[in-house]
Amino acid sequence: MHELSVVQSMMKIIEKHAKNKEVAKVAVKIGKMSGIEPYFLKESFDFFKENTVCKNAELEIIECEIKIKCKSCGAENEIKDFDFSCPVCGSLKTEIISGEEMHIEYIEIKE
Numbered sequence: 863m864h865e866l867s868v869v870q871s872m873m874k875i876i877e878k879h880a881k882n883k884e885v886a887k888v889a890v891k892i893g894k895m896s897g898i899e900p901y902f903l904k905e906s907f908d909f910f911k912e913n914t915v916c917k918n919a920e921l922e923i924i925e926c927e928i929k930i931k932c933k934s935c936g937a938e939n940e941i942k943d944f945d946f947s948c949p950v951c952g953s954l955k956t957e958i959i960s961g962e963e964m965h966i967e968y969i970e971i972k973e
């Protein structure tokens with residue numbers, strides 16, 4: 863499962879930032895094209911957090927929509943249902959500008 867290795871590398875980053883303090887909350891942003899299932903990410907996180915600085919941490923998942931830029935008219939739009947044509951001019955010459963990312967948005971440390 864892809865999510866497990868994602869969580870493993872996430873934990874490394876979190877531990878580096880937390881510096882042995884307990885983490886209260888972790889928010890991650892995942893694009894709808896990143897191939898990561900929020901449900902599995904949460905499961906993997908809960909599985910991994912035992913014995914880490916995140917043992918009592920809550921995971922917040924922020925899903926972000928797919929955004930495309932049209933190469934014909936330059937319009938930038940969020941798309942739904944994986945329709946990659948430009949909603950302004952109908953062109954199919956579009957590129958994905960966001961929606962493939964996966965990163966930690968913020969980490970909340972317990973005081």
Ligand SMILES: [Zn+2]
Binds near residue numbers: 932937948949950952
């Ligand atoms: Zn267009």
